[in-house]
């Protein structure tokens with residue numbers, strides 16, 4: 473028997489089981505007659521290690537929801553907890569600490585063109601380093617080694633010393649994934665990560681995201697515009713319409729046509745029973 477086996481098992485906490493718990497979250501922009509409700513009483517859970525695709529028409533609130541999950545925007549009412557941090561009451565320092573545990577991948581990869589691929593990946597560690605860094609060798613050796621390891625994981629170790637702007641869009645997005653992995657995140661948020669990529673590169677990036685998420689037991693929330701991509705990538709689909717969750721289904725039990733209803737039946741009443749598939753997936 474190993475020493476570890478003699479240590480009594482720690483009780484699984486709620487945070488171990490549910491990474492994201494959003495409760496009646498409402499976000500309004502502006503006030504008075506000009507007020508716009510971007511998120512309207514949104515509630516859902518994401519279990520630890522679950523991969524969720526967020527779908528919905530342009531303007532349905534996907535990006536706004538992602539920004540709430542990493543504490544970049546504060547709810548108007550309601551809220552929830554992410555990795556145990558209460559979104560409505562957390563102080564700025566607690567939200568900064570939360571963000572260090574969440575990786576973010578954007579549509580436009582946000583790499584620094586003139587820096588090498590490796591230095592771009594190193595910048596993913598800046599949240600845990602003091603002071604600015606200028607030049608690869610101003611990063612501690614363990615950081616450079618970790619960056620090379622992350623580049624290897626995304627299949628781009630051979631490109632480490634190329635300038636970032638010499639890579640294709642798909643490769644740049646894989647570098648952005650490597651950069652996000654530098655934080656050793658518990659959650660990975662991705663906002664339309666393949667919207668600007670061709671279908672081939674888009675498939676590669678989504679397969680990579682799924683692989684790294686599965687290997688590292690990452691919880692993933694990823695907004696997408698492509699239903700087919702969402703069906704092959706995610707465990708679950710959450711559909712937004714005008715700021716409300718109107719679809720919440722496991723990808724195992726649903727076909728493309730059913731998901732497409734999210735976009736087609738725009739005039740339908742999302743509150744009507746059975747209007748759109750809503751199995752209330754997710755943990756807890």
Ligand SMILES: Nc1ncnc2c1ncn2[C@@H]1O[C@H](COP(=O)(O)OP(=O)(O)OP(=O)(O)O)[C@@H](O)[C@H]1O
Nearest residue numbers: 501502508510528529530531532533534535536537
């Ligand atoms: N900072 C802001 N100030 C005012 N309105 C905003 C702000 N951010 C978002 N909105 C509005 O909130 C609504 C939801 O926007 P959001 O960007 O979340 O939608 P989306 O589903 O991500 O759209 P897309 O697919 O086009 O990225 C939109 O009507 C948008 O104009």
